[in-house]
Each structure stands twice: as structure tokens, then as C-alpha cells.
Amino acid sequence: MDTLLVYAYQVAFSFSIFILISLGLAVIFGMMKVINLAQGEFIMLGAYACVVCSAVGLPLWLAVPLAGVIVGAIGILVERTVIRFLYGRVLDTLLATWGLSLFLVGIVTTIAGPQSQSVPADLGGVSLGGLQVPAYSLVMIGGACAMLLGTYALWRFTSLGLIVRGTMQNPEMARALGTNTSMIYMFTFGFGSALTGLAGALLVPLFGAAPTMGLFYIAKAFIAVISGGPWPLLGTLSASSLYGTIDGVISYAFSSVLGEIAVLLVAIVMLRLLPQGITGRLRKGL
Amino acid sequence: MKLSRRQFTKLAGGGLAFASLPLTLSKAGLASEEPIKVANILDQTGGLNIYSLKQMKAVAMAVDEINAAGGLLGRPIELIFYDAQSNNQLYSQYATQALLRDQVHAIHGGVTSSSREVIRPIVQRFQGFYVYNSLYEGGVCDRRHLSTGMVxxxxxxxxxxxxxxxxxxxxxxxxxxxxxxxxxxxxxxxxxxxxxxxxxxxxxxxxxxxxxxxxxxxxxxxxxxxxxxxxxxxxxxxxxxxxxxxxxxxxxxxxxxxxxxxxxxxxxxxxxxxxxxxxxxSFYDGLGTPAAEDFIQRFHDYTGETDYIGEYGESGYRGLALWAEAVRRAGSPEPEAVMDALGGTAVEGAGGLYTIDGQTNHTTMNIHIAVQDADRGFQAIRTFEQQPPVDTQLVCNLYENPNDTTQYVVEID
Missing domain, CATH: 3.40.50.2300 (Response regulator)
Structure with missing residues (x-):
């Protein structure tokens, strides 16, 4: 078995999980500064949306993007009814989104039951240098990269992206220049939610959907975004690369327990050395 | 289930009576007798409820069946259910409440080992009796505790x-x-x-x-x-x-x-x-024995649910049946009398014969090997009759040390 290839795969897969679970948060928390404790539940909603879409007969490649759209719509609903009254009120947002997360877990458990569900990808395995890996995990890696690049391109190269960045940087100025900042906030929150829902749907074939699955991801998502620092996308990318590499290498070379420990340990040390995050010393940017 | 005012106040106070219908009790001539009270503390809600939902209903069914058949020692059983919400703090609160306020004769329930270890000291302190209907890692040596699951x-x-x-x-x-x-x-x-x-x-x-x-x-x-x-x-x-x-x-x-x-x-x-x-x-739905088929049929009729019941569901029924049999043998529901009657108490159940091993207060049972087939069912391979809890027997002897309350970890070299 080609050891280097095995390590490369472990790192890439772990990296893709970090990107998937933290990209939406990079938009919602990194750009908008909304501490969304219901982020894990948005992942869960995406997973369930994918399960439901498949159950009514849609193929997986349609169910996944549709799940993103559905969760995006839910995000907009949440922004209009809860979040928009709480911009700039950190503690209130924290409480409201925590309540929202409990509510979402409760309602999904009531409707779908406590057991986990899944949609099989039916792609089988492929051989990577002698190692059998699920073919679908390569789809996940590709999907994560595409989401990252797509988000970057949207913010960097479109005029909508320019307006969004301007609004996040200085809402008063943006408003003075005629931007409807309330709509921009709504759109950005919805977009972050859609990314999160998409991620949840992409996770389903290998990780399943369960009402409490958000708990598994929320801490890691915040760790990645916070240690990424003030550049939401570059920071999340570099933090995900760092943690993905550590997790992939240590988990394969030693054990999953040590992989978890190593990631948390590095996060602690890094926040001590770079309290502003990896991109803390750079000029402001994406 | 309609809520009476009394049940509602109990629900608000944390417990909910799953009591048999007055009609059942009067038919069995039990309506005027003083009930024997049993608490069942499980997770109806929260992250762990998947292990509890069937067991709650199986215990209620066991109680109803006993009441319909004339009760226990001529008295009806009153079952009080507490939803611990997958939260160990609530296990502690409800175990205390069951023993002090509701004065139950026995507590059933608890799923995780941590919830069991929350309940046991409380049962010790207020001198109650506790039946733990879940498989676990073994080693608990405690006279006030009866384990009815596999180790x-x-x-x-x-x-x-x-x-x-x-x-x-x-x-x-x-x-x-x-x-x-x-x-x-x-x-x-x-x-x-x-x-x-x-x-x-x-x-x-x-x-x-x-x-x-x-x-x-x-x-x-x-x-x-x-x-x-x-x-x-x-x-x-x-x-x-x-x-x-x-x-x-x-x-x-x-x-x-x-x-x-x-x-x-x-x-x-x-x-x-x-x-x-x-x-x-010790139990799966595809077991295929007449006893298992009969249990599954009764459970489906009782609950209206037709999905998989499994080990955790059946072990609730098993635990209540074993406890009730011990009460009959003791001639009293009081904890001290029941504890003395445990050893050798046996019940023919859905998974085979269950016999309480008095040395450890664990249960000797049949273990069934099975393999999953192509339709989510299990094919029976073989049954190992009457497997004793050998691991716990190595470290625990309640006949010699009746005051023991330790959970031993078996040292293996």
C-alpha cells in the first residue's frame, strides 16, 4: 500500500469535513459576527432535507443542492424573525440561537423520530494505491473544494460580493451609498445557511442524519473559524488545512482518540500564540 | 391515554401514572385494593430516548397484563413513569422523588451505566429496591440492585x-x-x-x-x-x-x-x-420461538406499533415480570422481603427462561447468536442455553457480603 497516498487521502478527507462543517459558519460568524449556536442544527436540517428529498424519489445529486436551497430558505426565515432584531447584541444572539438549536432538535425528533437515517450513495469503493476508500468520499472532497472556491468567487469577483463585503465592513457607509443593508444581511445569512445545509446533505451518505448530529460538529466548526482569524475564508481554509492535516495524520498513524486530542491541543496552543487567529496579523481581507 | 386531573398534576410534578384503566381494575376486582407502586425512570425525550421508547411501553404492558390477571398479591400495580430526559441530574431527582414522595416499592429503569450509578446510592440511602433493565459492562455487586440484562x-x-x-x-x-x-x-x-x-x-x-x-x-x-x-x-x-x-x-x-x-x-x-x-x-424479534412470537404479537396489539422491539424493549417486560415473581414468592412488595426472595426466582419469557442468580443479583438467560439477512431481519444461528453471569460471579458474592455496594472492574491478565 502506498503510504504517502494513504496519508494524502486521510488528510484530504479530514480537511473536507472541516471545510464542510465550518464554511457556513465562516460566513455567518466570520463575516456577519453572528454567534449562531444553531449552526450544528442547520447541518442537521440539511441532512434531513436530503433524506426527505431522496425519500420522495429525487436522485442524490439533485437532493443535495435542493437541501442547500431549503436550509437557505429556513435561514432567511430565521434571520427575518429572530436574528435581525439582535445584530450587535452578542449575548442575546447567543441565547436566542441556543434556544433555536434546542427547538430544532426537538421538532425534528418529534417529526422524524430519534433514530438516525441515511441515503446510500451506492458508488462502492475505489482503490487508491492499494487502499479501498469509499468513492463517495472523493465526491465529498470535491464538493468541499467547489463550495470553498464558489464562495470565494462570489464574494471576490461579483458586484453583489462587493456590496456584501462593504456592508459587513461598514454598514452605515453602505446605507449612505444607497444599499439596502437589511436585505444584504438577510441574503448573507441565508447564503451561509445554504452552505451549511449543503454540507449537511453532502455528509449524509457516509455519516447519516440524526436529530442530535449537530452536537458532533458545532465545536469543531467554531474552533476552525475562530482560529482562522479575521479573514473569514482564508482563515477557515488555513485552519481547516492545519487541523485536517493533524487529524488525518495522527488519527491514521496512531488512533482516533489521539487525533481528537491533537486537534484540540493545537487549537489551544495556537490561540495562546496567535490570539487573533492565523490571519490576525494580516491586513483585512476575505 | 386520557389525562385525568390527578395524572396531570403528577405529570407537572415529573411523574406520570401509566395506570391501568379503572375498567381493567374493576373487572379484576382490584379497584378498591391499595396499589403496589412501581416507578419507571427512563428517557422519553433527549438524545438517548432511542433506547427507552420501547422499554417504557413494554413495562406498561407488563403492568397492565398483571393487573388484568388479578394483580399482584391481590393488589393492583400502580406504575408511575418519570421522563429523565437523557439527563442524569433528573435521574437523581426522580429517584429521590419516587422513594420519598411517591413511596414506591421498587424503581425500574435507567439506561446508561452512569444513570444507574446515579440511582444506586439514592436507593441505598432510602432503602429501596432497584431493577436495572439494560445490558451493561457487568460487575455491580449490590443487594438492592437487580440486573436483568446481559453482561x-x-x-x-x-x-x-x-x-x-x-x-x-x-x-x-x-x-x-x-x-x-x-x-x-x-x-x-x-x-x-x-x-x-x-x-x-x-x-x-x-x-x-x-x-x-x-x-x-x-x-x-x-x-x-x-x-x-x-x-x-x-x-x-x-x-x-x-x-x-x-x-x-x-x-x-x-x-x-x-x-x-x-x-x-x-x-x-x-x-x-x-x-x-x-x-x-438475549432477545431479538426474529427469534421465532412461540414465546417470542406471542410477546411480539401482544406488544403490537398493546402499542399499535409494528416496528422492531429488540433487546431493550423486551428487557423492560422481563425486569417487571422477574420483580413481580419475586414479590409473589416473598408474599410482600417490601424491599427487604423481595431481596430475600430473589435468588432462584425464575420466569419463562420471550427470550427463554430467566433465572435470578442470588449470588450476584444478575440474571441467567439464554443467549442467541444470529446473523443479519438481506431484509434487515436476523437469521437464528444457535441458542446457548442458560448462560450465567460468569464475570460478575468471579468478583461478587452477596450471600457472603450482603452489605457490598461496589461495582467491580474485573481484572484480566
Whole structure:
């Protein structure tokens, strides 16, 4: 078995999980500064949306993007009814989104039951240098990269992206220049939610959907975004690369327990050395 | 179930009476007798409720059946249910409430080992009696505690020889959940595998929130064991079975498990992902004996649910039946009398004969080996009759030390 290839795969897969679970948060928390404790539940909603879409007969490649759209719509609903009254009120947002997360877990458990569900990808395995890996995990890696690049391109190269960045940087100025900042906030929150829902749907074939699955991801998502620092996308990318590499290498070379420990340990040390995050010393940017 | 005002105030206070209908009681001539009270504390809500939902109903059914058949010692049983919401703090609160306010004769319930260890000291303190209807890692030595579920000694004593000798699983690779159940079970697995001349290539503990099994799958392909032993637990670990199926596959490597099917994993995975997994359990729905079929039919009629019941559901019924039989033998529901009558108390149940071992207050039972078929069901392989709780017997003797309350960890060399 080609050891280097095995390590490369472990790192890439772990990296893709970090990107998937933290990209939406990079938009919602990194750009908008909304501490969304219901982020894990948005992942869960995406997973369930994918399960439901498949159950009514849609193929997986349609169910996944549709799940993103559905969760995006839910995000907009949440922004209009809860979040928009709480911009700039950190503690209130924290409480409201925590309540929202409990509510979402409760309602999904009531409707779908406590057991986990899944949609099989039916792609089988492929051989990577002698190692059998699920073919679908390569789809996940590709999907994560595409989401990252797509988000970057949207913010960097479109005029909508320019307006969004301007609004996040200085809402008063943006408003003075005629931007409807309330709509921009709504759109950005919805977009972050859609990314999160998409991620949840992409996770389903290998990780399943369960009402409490958000708990598994929320801490890691915040760790990645916070240690990424003030550049939401570059920071999340570099933090995900760092943690993905550590997790992939240590988990394969030693054990999953040590992989978890190593990631948390590095996060602690890094926040001590770079309290502003990896991109803390750079000029402001994406 | 309609809520009376009395039930509503109980619900508001944390407990809910699952009492039999007044009609049942008057038919059985029990309406005017003073009830024997039983508490059942389980997780109707919260993350762990998947283990409790069937058990709640199975216990209620057992109570109803006893009441309809004339009650216990000529008195009706009143069941008070408390929803601990998957929260150990509530287990402590409700156990206290059940014993002090509601003055119950016995507490049933608790799912996790941690919830059991919350309840036991409270039962000691207020001198009650506690029936724990869940499989667990073994070793609890406590006169006020009765375990009616499987312990590793019973289960592995049947499963490991079958897999190692008859399926040829000499080289094993153990994956276990990273908490006391997984640690203790993996030690027992190692001991049984080595005693049979097999080899345990590695033991890996997986934290309960880890769902990325890519590193594990890669190491399995390096190590090339004959069989993977899974003592994995919970929603995150379900993804192991998915990732295993998508890569190595059970045609190339056997998969045997101490926990699979107990959390209804086989219902949640696709049939292909679960097909071929070998399990050992004290009850599963496909058992096919007349007693099992009869139990399943009654449960379906009682609840209106037709999905998989499984070990956790049946063990609630089993626990209440064993306790009720001990009450009959003692001629009294009082804890002291019941405890004296436990040893040798036996009930013919859905999984076979259940007999209480008085030395340990654990239960001797049949262990059934089964393998999952292509339709999410299980094919019976063999039944090992009357497996005693050998592991706990090694460390616990309540006849000699009636005041013992320790949970022993069996040292294995």
C-alpha cells in the first residue's frame, strides 16, 4: 500500500469535513459576527432535507443542492424573525440561537423520530494505491473544494460580493451609498445557511442524519473559524488545512482518540500564540 | 391515554401514572385494593430516548397484563413513569422523588451505566429496591440492585467461541466505544479470543462523537484481520458500518458485534450495509420461538406499533415480570422481603427462561447468536442455553457480603 497516498487521502478527507462543517459558519460568524449556536442544527436540517428529498424519489445529486436551497430558505426565515432584531447584541444572539438549536432538535425528533437515517450513495469503493476508500468520499472532497472556491468567487469577483463585503465592513457607509443593508444581511445569512445545509446533505451518505448530529460538529466548526482569524475564508481554509492535516495524520498513524486530542491541543496552543487567529496579523481581507 | 386531573398534576410534578384503566381494575376486582407502586425512570425525550421508547411501553404492558390477571398479591400495580430526559441530574431527582414522595416499592429503569450509578446510592440511602433493565459492562455487586440484562461474560462466552472456532475468525481487530462499557467489553473480548487460541491484533477506542472512520478503515486494511469486533455505541458510530460496507465489505472481512441491533442500528442502515453482521443477544424479534412470537404479537396489539422491539424493549417486560415473581414468592412488595426472595426466582419469557442468580443479583438467560439477512431481519444461528453471569460471579458474592455496594472492574491478565 502506498503510504504517502494513504496519508494524502486521510488528510484530504479530514480537511473536507472541516471545510464542510465550518464554511457556513465562516460566513455567518466570520463575516456577519453572528454567534449562531444553531449552526450544528442547520447541518442537521440539511441532512434531513436530503433524506426527505431522496425519500420522495429525487436522485442524490439533485437532493443535495435542493437541501442547500431549503436550509437557505429556513435561514432567511430565521434571520427575518429572530436574528435581525439582535445584530450587535452578542449575548442575546447567543441565547436566542441556543434556544433555536434546542427547538430544532426537538421538532425534528418529534417529526422524524430519534433514530438516525441515511441515503446510500451506492458508488462502492475505489482503490487508491492499494487502499479501498469509499468513492463517495472523493465526491465529498470535491464538493468541499467547489463550495470553498464558489464562495470565494462570489464574494471576490461579483458586484453583489462587493456590496456584501462593504456592508459587513461598514454598514452605515453602505446605507449612505444607497444599499439596502437589511436585505444584504438577510441574503448573507441565508447564503451561509445554504452552505451549511449543503454540507449537511453532502455528509449524509457516509455519516447519516440524526436529530442530535449537530452536537458532533458545532465545536469543531467554531474552533476552525475562530482560529482562522479575521479573514473569514482564508482563515477557515488555513485552519481547516492545519487541523485536517493533524487529524488525518495522527488519527491514521496512531488512533482516533489521539487525533481528537491533537486537534484540540493545537487549537489551544495556537490561540495562546496567535490570539487573533492565523490571519490576525494580516491586513483585512476575505 | 386520557389525562385525568390527578395524572396531570403528577405529570407537572415529573411523574406520570401509566395506570391501568379503572375498567381493567374493576373487572379484576382490584379497584378498591391499595396499589403496589412501581416507578419507571427512563428517557422519553433527549438524545438517548432511542433506547427507552420501547422499554417504557413494554413495562406498561407488563403492568397492565398483571393487573388484568388479578394483580399482584391481590393488589393492583400502580406504575408511575418519570421522563429523565437523557439527563442524569433528573435521574437523581426522580429517584429521590419516587422513594420519598411517591413511596414506591421498587424503581425500574435507567439506561446508561452512569444513570444507574446515579440511582444506586439514592436507593441505598432510602432503602429501596432497584431493577436495572439494560445490558451493561457487568460487575455491580449490590443487594438492592437487580440486573436483568446481559453482561459481557454471558454474551461473549457464546459469541466468541462461535466466531473463532466455527467461522474461523482467529485474528480479531477490536473497535470499542471510548467509555467504560467499551473498555471493559474489549478486555473481555481479548481474554476470550486468547483463551481460544486466537489473536487480537489491536484494540481501538473511538470517542463517542467521532464519525470519521477513514483512518480506522485504512488501518483495518493494513492489519487484515479475519474478523472485526465492534463494541461501538451511538449515532456517530453508525457511520462505521456505512464506511465499512463502502470499502472493505463483509465478504472480505467478518463483522461481529456486541452492540449492533441493540440500538436498532439494523433498522437505520440500508439492508446491504447490515447484511452478514453476527450478533449475540438475549432477545431479538426474529427469534421465532412461540414465546417470542406471542410477546411480539401482544406488544403490537398493546402499542399499535409494528416496528422492531429488540433487546431493550423486551428487557423492560422481563425486569417487571422477574420483580413481580419475586414479590409473589416473598408474599410482600417490601424491599427487604423481595431481596430475600430473589435468588432462584425464575420466569419463562420471550427470550427463554430467566433465572435470578442470588449470588450476584444478575440474571441467567439464554443467549442467541444470529446473523443479519438481506431484509434487515436476523437469521437464528444457535441458542446457548442458560448462560450465567460468569464475570460478575468471579468478583461478587452477596450471600457472603450482603452489605457490598461496589461495582467491580474485573481484572484480566
Amino acid at each position: 459481557p461474560g454471558q454474551q461473549l462466552d457464546a459469541l466468541v467461541p462461535y466466531v473463532v472456532n466455527e467461522l474461523g475468525g482467529k485474528k480479531g481487530y477490536i473497535l470499542a466505544a471510548d467509555y467504560n462499557y467499551g473498555h471493559i467489553t474489549s478486555k473481555w473480548l481479548q481474554k476470550y479470543i486468547r483463551d481460544l487460541g486466537g489473536e487480537d491484533l489491536a484494540v481501538e477506542f473511538i470517542p463517542l462523537d467521532v464519525s470519521n472512520f477513514a483512518p480506522v478503515i485504512a488501518r483495518l486494511q493494513d492489519a487484515k484481520p479475519d474478523v472485526v469486533w465492534s463494541a461501538l455505541v451511538g449515532a456517530a458510530h453508525m457511520s462505521f458500518y456505512r464506511q465499512f460496507h463502502a470499502t472493505i465489505g463483509k465478504d472480505n472481512m467478518m463483522l461481529a458485534s456486541t452492540t449492533y441491533s441493540i440500538g436498532r442500528e439494523h433498522v437505520e442502515l440500508t439492508p446491504e450495509e447490515g447484511e452478514g453482521i453476527v450478533i449475540a443477544t
